[in-house]
Every structure is written in structure tokens, then in C-alpha cells.
């Protein structure tokens with residue numbers, strides 16, 4: 140055992156190194172800003188395009204590369220970059236693909252903060268944001284300036300499933316890059332890189348790992364997955380330039396939760412289906428929005444793409460117009476198991492209320508007038524969740 144003359148040095152250079160090769164159920168956790176090079180040859184021979192460029196913490200560690208490879212595999216892609224949140228992953232795509240003068244297309248039901256980010260780019264960098272109706276592929280009219288279309292299946296809040304097949308085909312013909320927010324499908328409901336009987340593929344998926352992969356309602360992270368190496372390298376370069384990186388501890392937590400993600404996804408979907416059957420019978424609601432509901436816009440496209448019948452645990456209801464904001468707030472406040480909060484995919488059921496009017500720019504004839512409440516179904520027993528909603532509805536009488 141080497142000891143040094145000064146205790147101070149012994150404190151830093153421990154005599155025993157942790158063994159590098161023992162087998163454990165969970166992969167070892169690496170935390171690193173500095174990564175130590177074995178020699179100057181290792182330092183000078185490396186290149187940033189190496190699959191595993193162990194040179195500095197922001198570029199990745201075995202911990203982050205393990206999760207990234209796992210996410211790429213689950214989503215059906217080849218390459219994955221991790222970002223500190225889903226929104227940061229969205230930002231990485233926008234800032235890599237878009238330049239001054241370009242046009243970007245977004246669905247009318249796009250995840251709100253993505254639209255906010257793009258509107259900001261529009262104001263500052265002269266990028267034009269154009270809106271299409273996700274269930275009407277004809278409303279997507281790409282021009283020579285169009286560089287990117289954002290897809291979301293199903294869309295945030297109102298959960299219309301888009302005409303993915305025709306939108307992607309049209310984008311490919313017009314040379315427009317396709318980016319899908321795959322958070323709802325989580326790589327489990329359908330394969331974004333090989334869907335429909337025509338084996339279509341989007342170019343990029345982003346995934347808010349904050350939802351199902353984390354599963355705890357406690358960790359934020361995002362991913363960007365691609366199949367094309369040149370596109371991956373463009374994203375990778377921007378990832379490095381912007382200093383986007385994730386913590387080893389957070390990554391290890393998500394890696395641990397991945398093992399049971401599909402079980403949680405299916406359980407939450409099953410509970411959601413039980414709730415949908417009940418919600419549809421309640422006279423206070425004029426509409427129950429969920430892709431599996433034949434009354435929901437985009438149901439046909441959901442059946443086409445999610446042929447195994449899978450869906451996430453999100454369902455929205457529209458209150459009849461006689462229930463004003465005061466009544467709907469009272470309903471939300473009187474829920475007990477459903478907690479008022481953003482996000483989804485965690486163990487606790489969540490509720491959020493929305494006024495759709497300021498959120499949309501197109502006419503949405505498929506949606507009834509009224510305030511919308513979105514339920515995110517957690518892992519509680521569905522009968523208890525129904526009871527909770529029933530109690531809150533009773534208090535409106």
C-alpha cells in the first residue's frame with residue numbers, strides 16, 4: 140500500500156481503487172466532470188464523433204451512454220443524446236435544424252412551451268411559425284422555406300391523434316425534417332422509426348424522460364433520438380456547443396426505473412380505460428377525449444398506427460358550458476387523490492384545468508365549447524380514482 144509523506148495527499152489518492160469489473164444488477168454509477176486520460180496518446184487520438192467520447196463530463200460517461208443507448212433502442216432509433224429536460228431536448232432540435240428565414244410547422248395542439256420557444260425564435264431570428272391541423276394533412280402546405288415539422292402523437296391536452304402517415308409522407312416529399320414529440324407513446328405504443336404497413340419513419344424523436352421513463356414524478360430529463368448518423372452528428376455538435384449535460388445520479392435513477400416502465404405504462408393505460416367508460420356516462424361532461432374513444436378526433440389514425448391498442452394514461456374531459464370557471468375550479472379543488480399539478484407518468488394521479496380559447500389559433504370544430512380538465516392517471520386503484528371524481532362532482536350540485 141502506497142502512503143504519501145503528507146496525510147493531505149493520502150486523503151485524495153486512496154490506496155484501494157474500486158474494482159472496475161464486477162457484475163451488479165444495476166450498472167455502476169459514474170459521476171464526472173473531469174475524466175482522466177490514461178496517456179497523452181489517449182488525449183490526442185480521440186475524436187468528438189467517437190461513439191463513446193470519454194473526454195469530459197458534458198460529453199458523456201458510461202452511465203449516460205448506457206441510458207442513451209437504451210432509449211435509442213426502445214424508440215427504434217440508432218443514436219440518442221440526453222438533455223436536462225424534455226423542453227431542453229426540444230430546444231436542441233430547434234436550434235440545430237432552424238436558421239434565419241426558415242419556416243417551421245407546428246400542430247395546433249402542440250405542447251405549449253415548444254410553441255412559446257418557437258415564437259421566441261420567430262421574434263428574434265426571423266423564423267416563421269406556421270400552424271397545421273394535425274387531423275387534416277391538407278392543412279400542412281410546405282413551401283421551399285419549410286425546414287421542420289413538429290408532430291405530436293397524441294397531442295398535448297386535447298389528445299387528437301394526428302394523421303401521422305400522410306403528414307410524414309408529405310414532409311419527406313417536400314424535404315422537410317420531421318421531429319416527433321414521442322413522450323405520449325414512450326417508444327411503447329408504436330415505433331416512430333418504422334410505422335404503418337409502409338415502414339415510414341420520422342427523422343427525430345424527442346422524449347420527455349421526465350414522464351414514463353422516470354416514473355417517479357421527481358426527475359427531469361429529455362432525449363433526442365435519430366437513425367441518421369449525419370443528423371446525429373449535427374445535433375451532437377450543438378449539444379456540445381451549448382454545454383447540454385445531465386447528472387449521473389439522475390441518469391442512474393431513470394435507468395433503474397426503465398426496467399418496469401412498460402408494466403407501469405400498461406397498468407396506467409388499463410386504469411385509464413376503466414375511467415373512460417365511467418367518465419363517458421357522467422352528465423356534467425360533453426366530451427371525453429382519448430384516442431381510443433371513437434368520439435375523439437384522430438381515433439382512426441390511432442387505430443392505424445397503434446395497432447396493438449396501446450395508449451398512455453392521459454384523458455381529458457370538457458365540462459358542459461353551464462359549468463363556469465368557478466365551478467370547474469371548485470371541482471379540481473375538491474379532488475383528493477388527484478393532485479393539482481403539471482406532468483404525468485408518475486405514481487400519483489394529477490389533474491389540470493385549461494381554457495382552450497387562448498391556446499389555439501385554428502378553428503377546432505371537433506371540440507365542444509367549455510372548460511377542459513385533463514386527468515393523468517397514476518398507479519392508484521381505478522375504483523378509488525372514480526370515487527374521488529364522483530365526490531368532487533357531487534359537490535357541484
Ligand SMILES: Cc1ncc(COP(=O)(O)O)c(C=O)c1O
Pocket residue numbers: 223224225226227250295320322323347348349359360361481482483
Ligand atoms: C408532450 C410533452 N413534451 C415535452 C414536455 C417537456 O418535458 P419537461 O417537463 O421534461 O421539460 C412535456 C412536459 O410536460 C410534455 O407534456
